[in-house]
Amino acid sequence: MFADRTNWDRTPNRLSEALAAHRAAGKPLLDLTVSNPTVCGFDYDGAAILQALNHPEALVYEPNSKGLESARRAVADYYAARGDKVSIDDLILTTSTSEAYCYVFRTLCNPDDEILIPSPSYPLFDFLAEIQDVKLMRYALLYDHGWQIDFHALELAITPRTRAVIVVHPNNPTGHFTKPAEMSKLNAICSARQMAIIADEVFLDFALDGMRVPSFAGNASALTFTLSGLSKIAGLPQMKAAWLAVSGAGDLKREALARLEVIADTYLSMNAPVQLAMPRFFEQRRSFQQQLLSRGRENIAELDRQLAGQKACSRLAVEGGWYAVLRVPAIHSDEELALELLAAHGVYIHPGHFYDFPSDGFLVISLITKASDFSAGVAKVLQVASGEAFSPGPKRGLSPP
Numbered sequence: 001m002f003a004d005r006t007n008w009d010r011t012p013n014r015l016s017e018a019l020a021a022h023r024a025a026g027k028p029l030l031d032l033t034v035s036n037p038t039v040c041g042f043d044y045d046g047a048a049i050l051q052a053l054n055h056p057e058a059l060v061y062e063p064n065s066k067g068l069e070s071a072r073r074a075v076a077d078y079y080a081a082r083g084d085k086v087s088i089d090d091l092i093l094t095t096s097t098s099e100a101y102c103y104v105f106r107t108l109c110n111p112d113d114e115i116l117i118p119s120p121s122y123p124l125f126d127f128l129a130e131i132q133d134v135k136l137m138r139y140a141l142l143y144d145h146g147w148q149i150d151f152h153a154l155e156l157a158i159t160p161r162t163r164a165v166i167v168v169h170p171n172n173p174t175g176h177f178t179k180p181a182e183m184s185k186l187n188a189i190c191s192a193r194q195m196a197i198i199a200d201e202v203f204l205d206f207a208l209d210g211m212r213v214p215s216f217a218g219n220a221s222a223l224t225f226t227l228s229g230l231s232k233i234a235g236l237p238q239m240k241a242a243w244l245a246v247s248g249a250g251d252l253k254r255e256a257l258a259r260l261e262v263i264a265d266t267y268l269s270m271n272a273p274v275q276l277a278m279p280r281f282f283e284q285r286r287s288f289q290q291q292l293l294s295r296g297r298e299n300i301a302e303l304d305r306q307l308a309g310q311k312a313c314s315r316l317a318v319e320g321g322w323y324a325v326l327r328v329p330a331i332h333s334d335e336e337l338a339l340e341l342l343a344a345h346g347v348y349i350h351p352g353h354f355y356d357f358p359s360d361g362f363l364v365i366s367l368i369t370k371a372s373d374f375s376a377g378v379a380k381v382l383q384v385a386s387g388e389a390f391s392p393g394p395k396r397g398l399s400p401p
C-alpha cells in the first residue's frame with residue numbers, strides 16, 4: 001500500500017519516551033534544547049507583527065511563481081543591508097528552508113543521486129533527503145581549536161552521482177562559519193566536477209563576535225543555492241517565510257532558475273498576507289537579533305564561568321548560531337548521560353549522537369535558553385557529566401535517535 005521511502009521506524013527513541021513520560025507526570029523540566037524563539041522570553045513587537053498582516057491587497061490573489069515582487073525586494077534589501085548584492089530575479093520564496101531544500105534536491109537529483117552533508121550537522125537532512133529519494137553522503141568536520149572542513153574526506157566522498165555539497169554557514173550545532181579559504185576550495189571542487197553548492201544560512205546573522213560574515217548569496221564561481229528564512233533571521237518561525245537565492249555563472253544560473261520556477265509554480269505555496277508583511281517582518285529582525293545575541297553571549301559567559309570551576313568538561317569553540325557543544329568525559333554513552341540528567345535531575349539536553357558526532361562525549365546545549373534555566377541546567381549537567389552525581393542504575397540500552 002505504501003512507498004518504501006515512507007517506511008520509517010517511528011518507534012520513539014528512549015530519550016523522547018522518557019521526556020514524554022516526564023512531561024506527562026507534570027514534573028519540572030529545565031529544557032536545554034529549546035529552539036523555538038517565540039517561547040524563550042524575547043520581547044517581540046506583537047502589535048507591529050499583527051498589524052503587518054493586515055493588508056487590503058491580500059484580498060486579491062496575484063499568483064507569482066517566484067513570490068510577490070515586494071516580498072522579494074525585502075529579501076534583496078536584507079542582503080544589501082549586510083553588504084551582499086542579490087537581484088530580486090534570482091530569488092524564489094518558499095514557506096521554509098526545508099521546502100527550499102526540496103525544490104533544490106528535485107532540481108538537481110535523479111533518484112539515488114548523492115548530496116554531501118557535513119558531519120556533525122542537524123538531523124532533519126536525513127528526512128528531507130529520503131522524501132526526495134536522494135542519498136546523503138557525509139563529509140567530516142574536524143575539530144582542532146575550531147572546526148574546519150576535512151577536504152580530504154569531502155573529496156573521497158564524491159562519486160559520479162554526487163550533485164551538490166551542503167554547507168551550513170554557520171553550522172548547527174558546531175557553530176562555525178565557512179571561512180573564505182574554504183569557500184574558494186569548495187568553489188574549485190564544485191565547478192571542476194559540475195557540482196552545486198547548497199548553503200544553509202539560517203543562522204548567518206548570529207555571529208557571537210558581532211562581525212558581519214559574507215553570505216554565499218553572491219557566490220558566482222560555482223552554481224550556488226543559498227537558503228535562509230525569517231524563522232531564525234527574525235525569530236518568526238510561525239510565519240513560514242523563507243527563500244532561496246540562486247547564483248553562479250550565466251547559463252547554469254539561468255537554467256537552474258527556470259527549472260526551479262516550474263517547481264515553484266506548481267505549488268505556489270506562499271500565502272498573500274505573509275508575503276505582503278515580509279518588509280515589516282524584516283524590520284523586526286534588528287531588535288530580535290540584538291536580544292538573541294545578548295542572550296547567547298550571556299549564556300556562554302555563564303557556561304564558561306561554571307566550567308572554570310571544574311576540570312572534567314569543556315566547551316568547544318563556537319563562532320555563531322544558537323548552540324554550543326560541550327565535551328564531557330565519555331564514561332557513559334551520550335544517551336545514558338542524557339537519560340540520567342532527565343530522570344534524576346529534570347534536565348533535558350541533546351546527546352551528540354543526535355547530530356552525528358563521531359563518538360560519545362558530546363552534548364549540545366541551546367544558547368537561547370532563558371538565563372535562569374540555563375544556569376541551573378548547566379550546573380546539573382557539569383555535576384552529572386563529571387561523574388559526581390551519576391546514579392549508577394540498571395544499564396540503559398542504546399538506541400538511535
Ligand SMILES: Cc1ncc(COP(=O)(O)O)c(C=O)c1O
Pocket residue numbers: 035095096097098099122168171172200202228229231237242
Ligand atoms: C541549519 C538549519 N537549517 C534549516 C532549519 C529549518 O528552518 P525553517 O524553519 O526555515 O525550515 C533549521 C532549523 O532548526 C536549521 O537548524
